[in-house]
Amino acid sequence: MRAGEAKxxxxxxxxxxxxxxxxxxxxxFGNPRVWEVSAKLIGMLAVLPRKSSRVFGDGSMSSLKTTFxxxxxxxxxxxxxxxxxxxxxxxxxxxxxxVFYHQTKNPILTMKxxxxxxxxxxxxxxxxxxILFKDVNxxxxxxxxxxxxxxxxxxxxGFEYVCRKDDLLFFRKRK
Numbered sequence: 688m689r690a691g692e693a694k695x696x697x698x699x700x701x702x703x704x705x706x707x708x709x710x711x712x713x714x715x716f717g718n719p720r721v722w723e724v725s726a727k728l729i730g731m732l733a734v735l736p737r738k739s740s741r742v743f744g745d746g747s748m749s750s751l752k753t754t755f756x757x758x759x760x761x762x763x764x765x766x767x768x769x770x771x772x773x774x775x776x777x778x779x780x781x782x783x784x785x786v787f788y789h790q791t792k793n794p795i796l797t798m799k800x801x802x803x804x805x806x807x808x809x810x811x812x813x814x815x816x817x818i819l820f821k822d823v824n825x826x827x828x829x830x831x832x833x834x835x836x837x838x839x840x841x842x843x844x845g846f847e848y849v850c851r852k853d854d855l856l857f858f859r860k861r862k
Contacts, residue, residue: 688713688780688802689714689715689776689777689780690748690751690752690776690777691714692710692712692713692714693742693743694741694743694748694751695712695741696708696710696741696742696743697740697741697742698737698740698741698742699740700742701729701732701742703729703732705723706724706725706726706728706729707721707722707723707724708721708724709721710722710802713802716804717801717802717804718799718804719802720799720800720802752776755776759771759772759774760772780801781812781815784797784800784801784812785812785815785816785819787800788812788813788816789816789819789820794806794809794810794812794813797809826861827859827860827861827862828846828859828860828862829849829857829858829859830857830858830859830860831855831856831857831858832855832856832858833854833855833856838856838858841858842858844860845860846858846860847859
């Protein structure tokens with residue numbers, strides 16, 4: 688979501704048990720949307736103080752940005768990486784969406800994920816995907832395992848678990 692949308696999230700929009708966040712108040716005339724989020728994110732949100740009806744407090748957006756920019760500057764100096772200074776709140780939205788499109792290859796699903804009303808707006812991410820991932824090989828080797836020894840052997844050589852079917856565990860690894 689956009690930074691302003693995140694700033695407006697209310698505690699009532701967060702379902703800690705089901706791990707769902709609902710965006711009821713989108714920016715730029717976008718569509719409302721719902722996300723299933725990771726247990727790690729829910730854990731981080733659960734420990735935030737509840738001093739306001741809003742998850743990220745009642746402070747202004749400019750004070751949030753100032754805090755982000757100061758932290759970014761301090762981290763860039765500490766890690767001696769000036770490229771970190773180019774990261775903005777919106778950079779995270781662009782990166783997540785580019786990866787999401789790359790995984791799904793579905794522009795309509797990506798459009799809904801972003802809350803865009805027009806597909807033309809979303810097609811930017813198709814172009815970014817084509818440029819960033821043009822040399823990436825999406826082919827996989829697959830293997831099946833029945834017992835703990837086979838599973839251990841596959842994991843040790845870089846295979847990742849995919850699913851279970853008919854008492855078999857399936858794994859994959861990029862070629």
